[in-house]
Amino acid sequence: MVTTLVPESEALLLEKARAEGITTGRERWLAMSPQCGFGELGTCCRMCYMGPCRIDPFGDGPQTGICGASPDTIVARNLLRECVGGAASHVGHARHVLLTLRDALEGKAPYEIRDEGKLFALAARLGLETDGRPAKEVARELVDLALEDFGRQNGKLHNWMRARAPAKELAMWEELGLAFSNPHNEIETAMHRTSMGNDADPASLLMATLRMGLVDGYAGLTLATDLQDVLFGTPQVRRVEANMGVLEENSVNLAVHGHNPVLSEKVLEWAVKLEDEAKAAGAERINVVGVCCTGNELTMRHGVPMAAHNLQSELILLTGAVDAMVVDVQCIWPQAASLAGCYDTAFITTDEMVRIPGATHIEFEPRHADERAQAIVRAAIEAFKKRKGKPVHIPNVKSVGLAGLSVETIVEILSKVNPDDPLKPVIDNIVSGKIFGAAGFAGCPSLKFRDTAMTERMVKALLRENVLVVTTGCTAHICAQAGFLTSAATEEYCGEGLKAVLTAVGEAAGLGAPLPPVWHMGSCVDNSRIVDLLAALAAKLDVKIGQLPVAGSAPELVQEKAISIGSWLLALGLMVHVAPAPRILGSPVVTQVLTHDLEEITGGRAYVEYNPEKAAAGIVAHIAKKREALGI
Ligand code: NFS
Ligand code: SF4
Numbered sequence: 001m002v003t004t005l006v007p008e009s010e011a012l013l014l015e016k017a018r019a020e021g022i023t024t025g026r027e028r029w030l031a032m033s034p035q036c037g038f039g040e041l042g043t044c045c046r047m048c049y050m051g052p053c054r055i056d057p058f059g060d061g062p063q064t065g066i067c068g069a070s071p072d073t074i075v076a077r078n079l080l081r082e083c084v085g086g087a088a089s090h091v092g093h094a095r096h097v098l099l100t101l102r103d104a105l106e107g108k109a110p111y112e113i114r115d116e117g118k119l120f121a122l123a124a125r126l127g128l129e130t131d132g133r134p135a136k137e138v139a140r141e142l143v144d145l146a147l148e149d150f151g152r153q154n155g156k157l158h159n160w161m162r163a164r165a166p167a168k169e170l171a172m173w174e175e176l177g178l179a180f181s182n183p184h185n186e187i188e189t190a191m192h193r194t195s196m197g198n199d200a201d202p203a204s205l206l207m208a209t210l211r212m213g214l215v216d217g218y219a220g221l222t223l224a225t226d227l228q229d230v231l232f233g234t235p236q237v238r239r240v241e242a243n244m245g246v247l248e249e250n251s252v253n254l255a256v257h258g259h260n261p262v263l264s265e266k267v268l269e270w271a272v273k274l275e276d277e278a279k280a281a282g283a284e285r286i287n288v289v290g291v292c293c294t295g296n297e298l299t300m301r302h303g304v305p306m307a308a309h310n311l312q313s314e315l316i317l318l319t320g321a322v323d324a325m326v327v328d329v330q331c332i333w334p335q336a337a338s339l340a341g342c343y344d345t346a347f348i349t350t351d352e353m354v355r356i357p358g359a360t361h362i363e364f365e366p367r368h369a370d371e372r373a374q375a376i377v378r379a380a381i382e383a384f385k386k387r388k389g390k391p392v393h394i395p396n397v398k399s400v401g402l403a404g405l406s407v408e409t410i411v412e413i414l415s416k417v418n419p420d421d422p423l424k425p426v427i428d429n430i431v432s433g434k435i436f437g438a439a440g441f442a443g444c445p446s447l448k449f450r451d452t453a454m455t456e457r458m459v460k461a462l463l464r465e466n467v468l469v470v471t472t473g474c475t476a477h478i479c480a481q482a483g484f485l486t487s488a489a490t491e492e493y494c495g496e497g498l499k500a501v502l503t504a505v506g507e508a509a510g511l512g513a514p515l516p517p518v519w520h521m522g523s524c525v526d527n528s529r530i531v532d533l534l535a536a537l538a539a540k541l542d543v544k545i546g547q548l549p550v551a552g553s554a555p556e557l558v559q560e561k562a563i564s565i566g567s568w569l570l571a572l573g574l575m576v577h578v579a580p581a582p583r584i585l586g587s588p589v590v591t592q593v594l595t596h597d598l599e600e601i602t603g604g605r606a607y608v609e610y611n612p613e614k615a616a617a618g619i620v621a622h623i624a625k626k627r628e629a630l631g632i
Contacts, residue, residue, distance in 0.1 A: 006451055007481075009244055009395030013318045016393055022342060024314050025333070029447045041586030042075040048196035057586060069200060075587030076205035077194040079563070082583070083212040084190045086564030089330055090220025090525060091183045093259055095150065097227045100262045100366040102143045104231070105136055109366040111262075113139055114233040118408075122226055126163040139230070146223060152182045161218035164226075166535040168544045169572055172602065178211045178571060183219035186212060202589045210602070213567025221528040221565070228297070228525075232265050235300035235404040235522065237413070242480035244312065245398035246305035247321045252283045252384040254377065256298065257291035257313060257336075258328035259523065263350055263364050264294040266373035267326060268302060274377045281381050282388055291316065292331050293523035296476055300404045300522050309477035310558070311445040314339055321392035324380030328364070329354055331444075331559065344387040346379045401485025403520040405470075407532045410519070417508045423540050425505070430549065431632050434497035436466040437549035437623035440530045441475045441518075442565065444558035448580060454612050455555045456482045459493075461616030463517050466495040467623065470533070473524040475555070485520055487513035527565055531572065541630075546573020546603030549626040551619045553577035555612070566606070570594070573603030575622045577615055581608045 006014070017024050038044040043055040045065050053065035055074065064070055069077075103109035113119055116135045123130050123138045126145055130138055145159045152158075158180055161170070173179045180186050190208055193199045199208070229235075247253045254271055256264040271286040278286045289307035290298050298304035308316040310331050316322055317339045324346040325336065332349075337358040340347035349356050350364035350372070360379065364372045414422035429435045439462055441455065449455070455478045459469050471479050483489055490502045494517050506514040521529045530552075531545070538545045552569045554562045557578050566576045584590045594606040607622070609615035 007397070009397040010312070010315055012395060013315045013393065017318050020342070022318070022339065025311065025335070025447055038586075040583060042078050042583030042590075043071045043586030045069060045074040045077070047077065047194065055586060067196065072202040072587040072589040073200045073205070075584050075590045076202040076209070077199070079582065079584060079590065080190055080194050080205050080209045080212065082560045082563045083209050083216075083567050084187055085560035086562070087183070087212050087216035087220055088187055089561050090216050090224065090564070091187070093329065093525060094220050094224035094227070096260060097224055097231065097262060098143065098146050101139065101227055101231055102147070103366055105140055105143065110370050111231055111366065113230055115229055118226075118229045118234050122230070126159065146227070149182060149219060150184055153185075155181050157181060158183070158218060160223050161214065164218060164222050166538060166545060168538075172544075173214065173571065176601070177207065178214055180211055180215055183215045186215045202587065203593070206590065206593055209567050210571045213564055213569070213571050216564035217528070217531070217568035217571075221525045221568075222531075224525040225522070225528045228261055229406075232261050232297075233301055234408050235406040237402055237404045237409050238303040239400060240299050240303050240306060240403045240480070241398050241400055242306040242477060243398045244307060244316050244319060244395045246287075246289050246307050247316070247319060247392075247394045248284065248287045249321060249392050249394060250284045251287040252278045252281070252285070252323050252380050253321055254286060254288050254380040255291050255307060255316065255322050255325045256288065256294050257325055258332060259293045259297075259330050259525070260328045261294060261297040261301075262366055262369070263326070263328045264290070264298050265301075266369045267376055268298060268304065270370070270373040270377045274374065274381070277378070278381050278384070281385050283381070283384055286377065286380070291325070292474055292477075293525070294328065296403075296473065296520075296523040296526070300406070300520070300526075303403075305398075306403075306477050306480050309445045309474035311447065311450060311474075317343065317345055319393050319395070320344075320387070320390065321394050323383040323387055324348060324376065326350060326376050327354065330561070332356070344383050344390070346383040348376055348379060350376070399481055399483050399486075401480045401483070401520065402516050403476075403480070403485065405519040405521050407529050407536065410533065413505065413509045413515070416510065417505055423536060427537065427540060429497075429501045433632070434466065434501050435468055436495075436497070436620070437551075437627070438468040438470065439550065439619055440527070440552045441469055441471040441479070441555060442473050442524065442527050442530075442552065443554035443562045444474045444556055445478055446556035446558050446580075449556040452612070454579065455479070456484075457612035458553065458555050458616045459484055459518060461613050462619060463489075463493040463498065464495050465616070465620045466498040467620065468498060469518040470521050470530055471518055472520075472522050472526050472530065476520045476522070479518045480520065484518035485516045487511070487516060490514035490517045493517060524561060524565070531568075543630070544573055544603065547626060547630060549623040549630070551575040551577060551622050553615070553619065555579055555615070557582070570598060570604035570606065571602050575605045575607055575619070577607045577609060577619055579608060579610045579615065582606070
């Protein structure tokens with residue numbers, strides 16, 4: 001019997017759903033169980049219409065597909081296609097931000113450069129002349145370099161990767177044939193490669209998977225984060241609130257959900273500008289709250305409350321207090337639109353590519369951003385008028401915490417300890433063992449692991465062992481809700497060494513309290529910030545990232561995007577913990593390579609463990625091994 005830890009706030013809303021005859025993901029998941037074993041093992045092939053083919057894992061039935069494809073081929077092809085799905089999402093996101101910046105520079109979209117410092121720093125890394133030049137001129141050249149990456153057909157190295165990848169790793173990737181030129185070519189080739197009758201060699205398919213991880217890393221995550229900082233500003237530390245209790249009964253509650261700050265920044269801007277209209281409608285104010293990653297974007301840059309992670313995107317609607325949920329791309333459950341229809345909630349889709357039955361569509365393109373954002377905010381005010389005076393069920397729970405820890409802010413905080421060499425105190429404390437190591441927690445909340453609090457228990461177990469934790473994505477929401485982004489968490493959960501370091505840094509930085517033990521570094525695209533931080537530490541020690549005493553974890557894997565981000569981390573040489581197992585176990589070769597042999601090639605290794613305490617212990621053991629190899 002597993003002890004379930006459904007938070008009280010969620011339990012009440014789930015009960016409300018049952019009473020109202022509404023199903024949530026939980027019921028749909030139970031109805032789906034047991035889930036298909038062939039699917040879980042990755043040995044179901046649908047690449048052609050002689051199939052679908054599936055491999056009998058017990059050895060009695062077919063051991064190859066009708067065309068003779070082995071389970072290794074089938075699994076490796078499926079994995080690469082998952083990776084393509086993830087990379088395409090992030091590359092699409094980054095390209096959208098890029099085109100917005102281009103349009104803004106041409107005076108065609110109402111956005112401006114908010115962070116010239118970041119622009120000039122990036123431009124310098126890309127080899128552009130910056131001295132004494134106007135920001136706009138430099139930005140135009142920066143945009144051209146990024147656009148060139150999407151059109152190049154001469155096979156030359158991707159500009160952004162060349163400028164942003166750590167040198168030692170880039171050299172390794174070029175040697176291994178993992179460097180890429182044009183992300184769109186890679187995505188096309190991967191789909192071509194995996195279609196019926198092409199690549200059947202698991203080794204070559206796995207290399208393509210790692211290369212797709214790099215496409216995600218540099219043409220997706222890094223490009224998106226870099227340009228978002230230029231357009232919207234580099235995040236600064238701020239105090240934020242989290243959980244569904246941030247909704248306000250008497251305000252217009254406008255939830256932004258999805259990923260792209262090009263939309264949510266404008267919605268926030270107009271929510272402030274149109275506040276008087278909300279007041280005229282009888283509301284106290286307009287309360288913009290964040291769901292999932294676009295929530296993290298606004299949290300990091302403006303301190304907007306983090307209302308809900310992905311799994312709570314249904315629950316928050318059950319409160320009846322959300323006047324509008326406006327969504328852009330990725331992680332949006334179609335069910336949310338139907339659920340919104342049970343209340344006075346306006347469910348608004350905005351991207352031409354994301355249409356959901358039951359939703360109101362207000363197409364949002366950057367060129368008409370102001371006009372469309374006003375329409376969205378006004379739709380929320382109209383919905384509030386209908387909802388006003390009706391009972392709502394806002395759970396009385398919220399937590400507080402610090403967010404906004406971009407690499408720039410972390411360096412700024414550390415420079416209070418050592419102005420000349422900000423990273424030195426971290427390195428010294430790693431060497432002394434006070435900080436045993438660090439772990440990056442990214443990804444989603446999964447129904448399969450929420451009730452046993454997989455993420456929270458892993459984080460607690462690691463902090464006890466003096467492992468510092470950084471986090472992004474919906475995992476950051478989980479950590480915020482658990483109270484991990486606070487000074488109190490340092491006192492409560494950290495081992496003595498880590499506690500001492502965080503206390504000293506907190507004092508030096510003028511917080512008057514310890515620094516939190518879990519650092520909120522942003523959205524899922526902001527995993528690029530984590531890699532930047534690791535790259536800076538590795539460069540200082542003159543080692544590869546894979547030699548550092550660190551590991552990554554997607555403790556509650558849901559999305560294909562986690563597969564592509566994970567592939568980037570594996571290419572970088574990191575150990576990546578994941579649960580549940582990726583769909584590879586039906587292939588002895590793929591399983592062996594990803595969990596063992598890869599360590600000899602890039603240094604990376606996938607590690608599957610479903611038990612939170614054991615998973616944390618596995619990470620600690622890995623960190624210990626890395627420390628030993630470094631002689632510390
Ligand atoms: Ni990341 Fe963000 Fe959340 Fe998971 Fe979805 S919002 S991009 S995929 S569910 S963390
Ligand atoms: Fe079956 Fe081969 Fe077709 Fe896949 S490609 S469905 S294994 S025949």
